[in-house]
Amino acid sequence: DVKVTQSSRYLVKRTGEKVFLECVQDMDHENMFWYRQDPGLGLRLIYFSYDVKMKEKGDIPEGYSVSREKKERFSLILESASTNQTSMYLCASSLGGPSYNEQFFGPGTRLTVL
Amino acid sequence: AQSVTQPDIHITVSEGASLELRCNYSYGATPYLFWYVQSPGQGLQLLLKYFSGDTLVQGIKGFEAEFKRSQSSFNLRKPSVHWSDAAEYFCAVTSSYQKVTFGTGTKLQVIP
Numbered sequence: 760d761v762k763v764t765q766s767s768r769y770l771v772k773r774t775g776e777k778v779f780l781e782c783v784q785d786m787d788h789e790n791m792f793w794y795r796q797d798p799g800l801g802l803r804l805i806y807f808s809y810d811v812k813m814k815e816k817g818d819i820p821e822g823y824s825v826s827r828e829k830k831e832r833f834s835l836i837l838e839s840a841s842t843n844q845t846s847m848y849l850c851a852s853s854l855g856g857p858s859y860n861e862q863f864f865g866p867g868t869r870l871t872v873l
Numbered sequence: 874a875q876s877v878t879q880p881d882i883h884i885t886v887s888e889g890a891s892l893e894l895r896c897n898y899s900y901g902a903t904p905y906l907f908w909y910v911q912s913p914g915q916g917l918q919l920l921l922k923y924f925s926g927d928t929l930v931q932g933i934k935g936f937e938a939e940f941k942r943s944q945s946s947f948n949l950r951k952p953s954v955h956w957s958d959a960a961e962y963f964c965a966v967t968s969s970y971q972k973v974t975f976g977t978g979t980k981l982q983v984i985p
Binding site: 763778780799800801802803804807817818849851857859861862864866867 | 882905916917919923924963967975976977981
């Protein structure tokens with residue numbers, strides 16, 4: 760059974776803290792993605808990676824960075840958390856190649872920044 | 874730029890009734906289209922996708938969708954809704970080697 764896991768389901772942090780969100784997939788997928796989900800806005804792509812140590816900016820990369828040191832792991836980093844980064848964060852993975860490949864999603868991390 | 878519109882934010886149907894969720898896309902070339910479902914507290918799961926061939930696509934859980942190029946639509950249908958179908962549904966579009974663009978979602982409520 761394919762699986763994408765995220766390190767936390769719920770996270771509460773304070774403004775200015777450095778925050779790490781971890782995502783691990785066990786499907787040997789080349790592509791990994793970080794999305795942000797907000798009511799009325801759907802899913803917005805923050806960053807994606809198509810290979811180890813490779814990354815591409817998505818639609819809303821400001822205030823975020825990512826790291827992919829191993830194929831199965833993709834980390835999202837909030838260098839200095841702010842209240843407007845309170846949101847649901849979804850990680851996904853897919854096979855490499857054409858973008859019509861199915862994305863497999865983790866359960867999400869609900870981050871609250873106080 | 875590609876875009877997806879889901880005009881209905883919230884839909885309520887009675888259990889056993891038919892369902893149609895609307896999706897309109899904007900893209901110049903041939904699109905690849907998806908419907909994903911998100912049950913409460915979970916990530917998204919693919920229901921079905923279209924990228925070529927028959928314009929009527931069958932998916933999991935009894936769902937189907939029809940690609941209509943002339944109307945730029947990819948509406949999701951189910952003939953008889955079950956209480957377990959209550960969830961949020963997302964339409965998405967992409968083309969080869971482009972990022973996937975998701976719609977804003979439609980929340981489905983099912984009443985007994």
